[in-house]
Amino acid sequence: RIGPTMPMSSERASGPVEAPDKTVEEFVAAFLNELNFGQGVLLSRSTINDQYLALARTVRQYLMAGWLETGVQRRESGRKTIGYLSAEYLLGRQLSNALLATDLQDIADEAMKQCGIDIAALRAQEIEPGLGNGGLGRLAACFVDSLATMDVPCIGYGIRYEYGIFRQTFEDNRQVEVPDSWLSLGSPWEFPHPERQVRVDFGGRTETYTDDQGRERSRWIPDWNVLGIPYHHMVPGFRNGTVNTLRLWSAKATQAFDLQIFNSGDYAAAVRAQTFAENISKVLYPEDSTPQGKELRLQQQYFFVACSLHDFIQNTLPQDFDLRRLPERIIFQLNDTHPVIAIPELMRILVDRKGFDWDEAWDITRQCFAYTCHTLLPEALEVWSAELLGRLLPRHLEIIYRINKEFLEEVRETFPGDEMRIRSMSIIAEHPERSVRMAYLATIGSSKVNGVAELHSQLLRDKVLPEFSQYWTEKFTNVTNGITPRRFVFLANRRLSDLITDKIGSGWVTDLERLRDLEPYADDADFRAEFAAVKQANKERLFKVLQARDGIELPEHAMLDVMVKRLHEYKRQSLKLLHIVSTYESIISGRMRAEDAVPRTFVFGAKAAPGYHMAKETIFLINSVAATINADERVKDVLSVAFPANYNVTLAEKLIPAADLSEQISLAGKEASGTGNMKFALNGALTIGTDDGANVEIRQLVGDDNFFLFGMTEPEVEQLRAEGYQPTSYYRSNDRLRATIDLLAGGHFTRGDRAASAQVVDNLLTQDPFMALADFQGYLDAQDRVDAVYRDTDAWTRSAILNVARSGFFSSDRSMRDYLDRIWNA
Ligand code: GL4
Secondary structure (H helix, E strand, O other): OOOOOOOOOOOOOOOOOOOOOOOHHHHHHHHHHHHHHHOOOOHHHOOHHHHHHHHHHHHHHHHHHHHHHHHHHHHHHOOOEEEEEOOOEEOOOOHHHHHHHHOOHHHHHHHHHHOOOOHHHHHHHOOOOEEOOOHHHHHHHHHHHHHHHOOOOEEEEEEOOOEOOOEEEEEOOEEEEEOOOOOOOOOOOEEEOHHHOEEEEEOOEEEEEEOOOOOEEEEEEOOEEEEEEEEEEEEEOOOOOOEEEEEEEEEEEOOOOOHHHHHOOOHHHHHHHHHHHHHHHOEOOOOOOOOOOOHHHHHHHHHHHHHHHHHHHHHHOOOOOOHHHHHHHEEEEEEOOOOOOHHHHHHHHHHHHOOOOHHHHHHHHHHHEEEEOOOOOHHHOOEEEHHHHHHHOHHHHHHHHHHHHHHHHHHHHHOOOOHHHHHHHOOEEOOOOOEEEHHHHHHHOOOEEEEOOHHHHHHHHHHHOHHHHHHOHHHEEEOOOOEOHHHHHHHOOHHHHHHHHHHHOOHHHOOHHHHHHHHHHHHOHHHHHHHHHHHHHHHHHHHHHHHHHHOOOOOOOOEEEEEEOOOOHHHOHHHHHHHHHHHHHHHHOOOOOHHHOOOEEEEEEOOOOOOOHHHHHHHHHHHHHHHHHHOOHHHOOOEEEEOOOOOOHHHHHHHHHHOOEEEEOOOOOOOOOOOHHHHHHHOOOEEEEOOOOOHHHHHHHHOHHHEEEOOOOHHHHHHHHHHOOOHHHHHHHOHHHHHHHHHHHOOOOOOOOOHHHHHHHHHHHHHOOOOHHHHHHHHHHHHHHHHHHHHOHHHHHHHHHHHHHOOHHHEHHHHHHHHHHHHHOO
């Protein structure tokens, strides 16, 4: 049996791969088989980890036939494949998603019950693969989910980091990072294929020679190399039998150790080369939106890109494939600049190895790539020093120089004499040192360039790449981000899903615009009551999780006000903190009576990059404020602040469905899109937010009445900056702001230690690079409007329902359709 919709294919002459029947009996049998023969233990003596691994492998059995069949169909059909190149995939737990995709949840529940096992404990056993930092990595995971659900051929290519994003703990209110050893208890979701290893070269030099047709050519004489071992992951579509592949590369030394040195007794020296090589895939860089120009990082980038291109060209395409037709078979989507070295790599393959003329190779290459930019922060655009790039990849640097030279000659023909323009469009920057602008290389070497929300794409054209967008108007486009409704609604919010399905059927899971059919129910009092009951149940579920996970106790009935995302100054967690402190100050100073306040629970979740000092100070201050407020009897049950450590996908799945209010308060023009904002809206939270990223589109869709807008617009931000922004003027003229900052600065939250809060406070008062003080009053006013609506339960619930009903646009299925139509031509 191949699965419900899949006919047997000719390639599988060796006989059908059968999944067990979808019955409790067969499931139990398969599970016990895995436990006894796979894990080698008896049920009576098995640990939770044994049981988890056996359960995972049982579910895998149900996906296997579809996986093999999808592979056969992909090879036979010759359809164009999407090669998604991403240094990050923030996958989240796999077990629950696999059970969902195969529709085995109920059967597995019952089967485990019959074995005397609590399936919840097994689900909790899984350590999520945190192979990404935040939004960018999670977006990649949502995209591959959607492509599988839409049965589009896609191979996700990335890195199998041995350690993903660090595990965050708090000590004395400060962030402490612990290595994330996600592989330590076994990894039932990956399939290593050492026999498909790829060799990747580094270093050395180039030399010129004359080929047998008398042409001058260049070749690379590298001086060291590593092996890439692919680990395959299943990417199941939602109940459609399709299972695509995510192929993550792990670095291995070409030689385990030097036997001569080993025999001479210097054991450490003998394995040094191995350690060095295997460092390449050891750990994920924990920076988000700010690149570290470190050599190891460039090694990681080239490593996975070289493996992936080789894998597709040598191992995936048919043996004798005519590479002139490569663009018919593949489009490599570049997830930000991290994989952009793939462009000169493909040129090198075509010219140096396959003997193509430069011009023909360039024509092919440009059709095979498309580039997505995910940021606007100038400091986040990757730039590699030419010295480093030339040392690690000398041939690639040579190729980049030639691409640049020919491109600039072309520009010169269009704009003769305009040397300013030429300089500003050059891939090579000369100051402060000679370096390679990867975003420019990506733009020149791609068929399409896109931003990730309307506003972002506009600013990308106008501010980041203006000369390029004038030069190639057609090349630039927008695809607004999306999220997978499978994980973030159906799986994370089962109660809401059942309620929706009860009213409008289950089609919305793969056709999210159908949520529109819910709109009339916003005016139905019974439905509102049910909807509110779902929210309350989700809160109670969250409180149990937080109690068990972090020992956090929260009051039952309070508005749940949530800000979860990476800690970054531009996202302005400090502005949220000012609001909390300001409310608290109003009560303890007697300006407001506690009983007049709308009870609120504030929840933060955020990791700071380990080297990002101001971000870590902000975490310290949030924790300090939380401890003080939570211990203060004067605000008991009116204000509480929770900051559970180690925010990740698993926690997001519990937090987002419980939230009433979603905080999306970045300085306008800084957040490229945001995707958390979409997850909240789709789970019935109302947004308080600035006119930034995808907030703009959320507000347009849900309507002004169902969104709390505040703050400067992007042009207003620019104007204020041009006029000379002075944060102290706000401090001086706004009494509430002054009282708030004085309380923060005075040591009230840090046991009298004024120095402990000084860095964040001084930064706000003297630099405030993201203008929190300028938006403070507007933010407070908007929060007052939030309180007013929240007091009217019917009005609030009505708005919440409309948020759900009108957010269908933000499905990543729709994003994928946009990419297919406008970028991939597939
Ligand atoms: C990010 C953006 O900061 C974020 O706004 C966006 O939603 C995400 C996916 O497009 O990409 N860019 C980087 S870098 N990290 C992100 O999360």
